[in-house]
Amino acid sequence: MQQIILASGSPRRQEILEKLGVEFEVVESGYDESKIVTDDPVELVEELALQKALSVSDLYPDALIIGGDTVVYVAGEILGKPRDKKEAEIMLKKLFGTTHMVVTGVAVVNTLTGDQVVGHEEGFVRFRQLTDHEFKQYLDSEIWRGFAGGYAIQGAAAPYVSDQTGSLSAIIGFPIALVADLLEQMGVGVEVDPEELEIAIKNEKIGIEGQ
Numbered sequence: 462m463q464q465i466i467l468a469s470g471s472p473r474r475q476e477i478l479e480k481l482g483v484e485f486e487v488v489e490s491g492y493d494e495s496k497i498v499t500d501d502p503v504e505l506v507e508e509l510a511l512q513k514a515l516s517v518s519d520l521y522p523d524a525l526i527i528g529g530d531t532v533v534y535v536a537g538e539i540l541g542k543p544r545d546k547k548e549a550e551i552m553l554k555k556l557f558g559t560t561h562m563v564v565t566g567v568a569v570v571n572t573l574t575g576d577q578v579v580g581h582e583e584g585f586v587r588f589r590q591l592t593d594h595e596f597k598q599y600l601d602s603e604i605w606r607g608f609a610g611g612y613a614i615q616g617a618a619a620p621y622v623s624d625q626t627g628s629l630s631a632i633i634g635f636p637i638a639l640v641a642d643l644l645e646q647m648g649v650g651v652e653v654d655p656e657e658l659e660i661a662i663k664n665e666k667i668g669i670e671g672q
Contacts, residue, residue, distance in 0.1 A: 463573065464524040465649070468513045474529055474635040477662070481641060482652030490528065492516040494541070502534040506566030507579045514570040514577075523573045525647055531634040533610030535561035540610045549611040550600055556610055557621065558590035563609070563632040569643045578643045582636035584627035586614060591621060609634075630659055637662075 465485040467478060478485055490513035497512065499505050514528030533540040535555050543549035555561075563586060568579040591599070599618070605611035612618035614625065614632050630637040638655040645651070 462649070463571070464521060466517060466521055466524050466526045468517045468526055468528045471529070471634060473633055477630065477633070477635045477637060477658075478527075478640070480653060480658055480661075481637070481655070483644065483649070485527070488517045488520070490514070490516040494530075500537075500539070502532050502539050502562070502564045503566070503581050503583075505539060506530045506532055506564050507568065507581050508566075510566035511568040511570070511577065511579050514568045518570055518572045521572050524571075525644070525649065526570045526572060527640070527644075528568045528570070529565060529635055531563065531565040531609045531631075533561055533563050535559060542607060542609055543605060543611045546600060546603070549605045552611045553596070553599070553605065556612070557588045557596070560585055560587040560624070561610070565631045565634055565636055567636065567639050567643055569647050571647055576647065578646050580639050580643060582628045582631035582639045584625065584629060584632040586622060586632060587624040588618070588621045589623045595621075628659070629663055633662070 465483060467474060467485050467487050468490040470489040475487060492513045494509055497505060497508050509530035510528040514526040518526050540552050543552050562583055564581055564583045566581040570577050604617045614622060628636050637659050641651045641655040
C-alpha cells in the first residue's frame with residue numbers, strides 16, 4: 462500500500478484521519494496561501510488544498526498526499542485565521558449575531574501516477590449576539606488564535622452557537638464523508654462508517670481549523 466501523507470499540522474485533521482482508521486504521516490506544507498487570490502470560497506479552498514498537497518509531493522515519489530483548507534464566508538467576504546487581536550475583533554463582530562458559511566476543501570494527490578481528486582463540503586453556523594462583557598472576555602482570552610474566523614465551534618465559542626446545519630466535520634475542517642470518498646477513489650478503503658463517525662464527533666470537543 463502506498464504511503465499516506467497528511468500535508469497539514471492540524472491536530473483536528475489528524476484526529477479525524479486516525480478515527481477513520483487510516484495510517485499516515487504528517488508533513489506540514491508551508492505553502493504560501495497568499496498566492497491564491499479569488500473571491501469564490503469554494504474555488505479558494507479547493508485550490509489551496511491541492512497546492513498544499515502538491516507542495517510536498519516532490520518529497521514522496523510514491524505516496525498519496527492529502528491537503529486541506531478551511532475558510533469562513535460571511536456577507537460576501539472570506540475570513541481566514543486572524544493575525545492579531547484587532548483583526549480577530551473585526552472578524553468576530555461580523556460573525557456574532559449572524560449566520561455564516563464554513564467551507565472546507567480537500568485534495569488527494571497520487572505522486573506515482575499524477576492523479577488528483579479534489580472536493581469540498583460546507584456547513585452553516587449561527588451565533589447569538591454577545592454582550593459587551595462576553596465579547597471583551599472572549600477577545601482577551603486569545604482563544605481565537607489559529608482558527609478560521611477566530612473561533613472553535615465546540616470549543617470556547619460553543620455557548621454562543623444558536624444553530625448549526627450542514628456538515629459539522631466540514632466546519633471542524635475535515636469533512637469525513639468527502640475524505641473517505643476521495644481516498645476510496647484513490648484505492649484506499651476506510652475502516653469506519655463515515656456517517657457513524659460524523660454522528661460521533663458531535664459529542665466531542667474538536668474545533669474549526671484554518672491550516
